[in-house]
Amino acid sequence: MVTCGWTLCRVVESPPLEVTGSREVVGLPGRDAIIRRIRMALGRPLDHTIARSSALLPPSKLAEVLPPIPPEEVLSKFEAELTRVAGVAHRAANRQALEEILKVLLSQTSATKVVLSRNPLLAELKIEALLRAWGTTVSVWPAPTAGEVSEGKSMLRTFADASFAASLGITGVEYALAETGSLVVTSWTEGAQLASLAPPVHVALYRPRQLVATLDEVLERLRVAWAPREAAWGRSVVFITGTSRTADIEQILIRGVHGPGELHAVLVEEECLA
Structure with a gap:
């Protein structure tokens, strides 16, 4: 958790997050815990990974957007x-x-x-x-x-x-x-x-x-x-x-x-x- 004020900004360690129910998230870093809870709420697998294509994106056609002067x-x-x-x-x-x-x-x-x-x-x-x-x-x-x-x-x-x-x-x-x-x-x-x-x-x-x-x-x-x-x-x-x-x-x-x-x-x- 981050607490901030006009003259003070400090980071304090968050306690382990526990979620009751059929799925349990214990001691995960804040970011990972939040993402996993969102996936749980959406009914998506917790081990969901993003598939990335190895194909390169086509080159930007900047000349069509900003034609040379x-x-x-x-x-x-x-x-x-x-x-x-x-x-x-x-x-x-x-x-x-x-x-x-x-x-x-x-x-x-x-x-x-x-x-x-x-x-x-x-x-x-x-x-x-x-x-x-x-x-x-x-x-x-x-x-x-x-x-x-x-x-x-x-x-x-x-x-x-x-x-x-x-x-x-x-x-x-x-x-x-x-x-x-x-x-x-x-x-x-x-x-x-x-x-x-x-x-x-x-x-x-x-x-x-x-x-x-x-x-x-x-x-x-x-x-x-x-x-x-x-x-x-x-x-x-x-x-x-x-x-x-x-x-x-x-x-x-x-x-x-x-x-x-x-x-x-x-x-x-x-x-x-x-």
């Missing part, structure tokens, strides 16, 4: 799936287009406070300097340092306060997964993932080369990429599929209760970095 359709597939889960897709062909997208998002959300992850793409695009030039208050999760582990709690507290006070969070991604319209983010690249979780609006920037067709490809790339980082501090991988959604017993759907109510994914073409 042609390379030229990966982007459109990602954007279509993202839209299905209430996300919004944007494309920035150049620097001017990217700035216009960000201006519109800031205006629509009336955002005066923004938090940024430490994704290298944001640094390359000089997003922090751009936002500050527009008069926006910006908080950035700092780059990793030798003292990050010991200083982590203090940094996290400060960044958490800024994240929950912000109207908008901007991050990069590790991958954009086409078959489900998901964004894959990791703590290795982003730092604290509060920028994608706490503000009511999440904006994710990604490059064309980060588009991946299937989950299998994502897992394989993560395995290869993370092999030399196994000792890295704070590892986590999060798949973000759409906005935060909550439904009660009456199936009334509400967005944004436990996370962002808006999700925007912006494709950043290489010309944006020129």
Whole structure:
């Protein structure tokens, strides 16, 4: 028998089980005793065994269930799936287009406070300097340092306060997964993932080369990429599929209760970095 409480969970030895009648079960382990009693109640033999076929099951026809996505359709597939889960897709062909997208998002959300992850793409695009030039208050999760582990709690507290006070969070991604319209983010690249979780609006920037067709490809790339980082501090991988959604017993759907109510994914073409 297992007895559990909020502060205690212990296993105590069960006494031998005895069943009176024409069939007797004495001293059997709990699982076997329960199964035998069920068989007795159903009138089945106690020595019943499951016959297993030695024949192999036919191979799964995954291509019929999840047909491969042609390379030229990966982007459109990602954007279509993202839209299905209430996300919004944007494309920035150049620097001017990217700035216009960000201006519109800031205006629509009336955002005066923004938090940024430490994704290298944001640094390359000089997003922090751009936002500050527009008069926006910006908080950035700092780059990793030798003292990050010991200083982590203090940094996290400060960044958490800024994240929950912000109207908008901007991050990069590790991958954009086409078959489900998901964004894959990791703590290795982003730092604290509060920028994608706490503000009511999440904006994710990604490059064309980060588009991946299937989950299998994502897992394989993560395995290869993370092999030399196994000792890295704070590892986590999060798949973000759409906005935060909550439904009660009456199936009334509400967005944004436990996370962002808006999700925007912006494709950043290489010309944006020129």
